[in-house]
């Protein structure tokens with residue numbers, strides 16, 4: 493059933509919102525949890541579609557999944573029979589590739605369908621495979637499946653040609669039980685790389701240097717049970733911070749690690765917002781018209797590509813001309829045409845969006861082209877004059893838990909509806 497968000501814009505968001513666990517950390521941690529035969533408990537799990545699809549795929553190969561509540565799961569990988577993860581299970585989530593590293597690390601054998609996920613440009617996994625090969629695995633692609641196998645995996649020295657979150661994590665998992673020492677150079681430094689390393693270490697792995705660009709993994713023979721709580725989602729937090737800014741609101745975003753939000757906070761200050769950091773919260777106050785600026789997406793600690801569409805939406809209603817340069821993915825401006833329907837004046841030239849600020853957006857019917865761009869269009873709708881309808885919200889639900897409810901909690905007028913009739917009803921209600 494197709495569902496839509498309907499939004500009456502122009503209301504400053506005010507209040508407090510709680511952030512959930514990091515989706516991208518959780519995806520890797522869930523996969524890594526099957527690397528022991530003992531039971532692992534994971535807390536602060538976000539209850540979003542990508543997570544539930546991965547859990548289904550894990551159950552499909554024989555892992556025991558016990559959902560204690562929507563944010564806690566117990567996983568036992570001792571009864572895994574099947575080392576093949578079929579396309580049907582995982583075509584909707586790219587991060588299914590983490591099962592490759594986890595299964596290969598534990599059983600020296602994995603077969604996983606080539607991943608799907610958001611269409612934000614060509615997303616190769618050559619670096620993951622290069623890492624597995626360097627550890628001694630034979631890797632081939634047969635009938636849409638990646639098949640990786642080895643007699644044994646051996647520690648080695650791997651230089652990543654590009655900084656890749658996925659490759660860093662996948663190699664770290666595969667190397668956790670390899671014989672000897674593995675060194676990953678030019679590793680990604682994202683908070684979720686650190687979280688996955690901490691998780692593996694809590695299971696008995698010996699990984700050092702996560703969070704720097706050189707990670708050392710000393711292989712161990714066995715991993716054991718653990719209880720682990722996932723870090724807060726920096727992108728969910730950033731999205732609410734930008735929603736506060738775009739609506740000229742005053743929102744305290746709670747249960748975050750402010751250090752992980754530094755690049756996001758810095759840009760908000762540059763455009764004229766106030767950002768107050770507390771121990772585990774940030775408060776964003778947006779006093780009035782915002783100023784233009786320049787942004788380039790970069791690997792952590794740079795400005796995250798997953799906040800790029802939200803940034804463009806904000807700059808679309810800031811004074812003057814801004815530029816947003818996308819340096820990670822080549823096809824991440826597909827939302828610009830949708831935003832133009834709301835009155836934005838944005839021109840894209842290869843990887844740069846040139847944004848001429850307009851006074852405000854006008855409500856329109858728009859379609860979410862991917863997860864983060866979908867969230868960005870919701871922000872535009874919250875700022876806009878009049879009513880906005882966002883289609884294809886299944887993308888947004890891949891990564892945001894109770895998005896509309898959390899927004900309502902800070903004063904937004906937004907509903908999730910499933911028919912034209914309900915859209916009309918909402919319009920009549922809000923006037």
Ligand code: UD1
Pocket residue numbers: 516517519586587614615616617618619620621654655656657658659680796797798820821
């Ligand atoms: C992860 C995040 C995604 C985020 C991205 C960058 C998950 C599930 N997804 O994606 O939300 O936008 O990090 O922060 O955690 N590359 C290669 N070869 C490879 C792997 C990557 O060329 O084998 C390139 C990619 O095309 C891209 C760049 O490296 O240009 C970075 O990609 P990567 O960090 O791997 O992104 P993901 O792990 O897929």
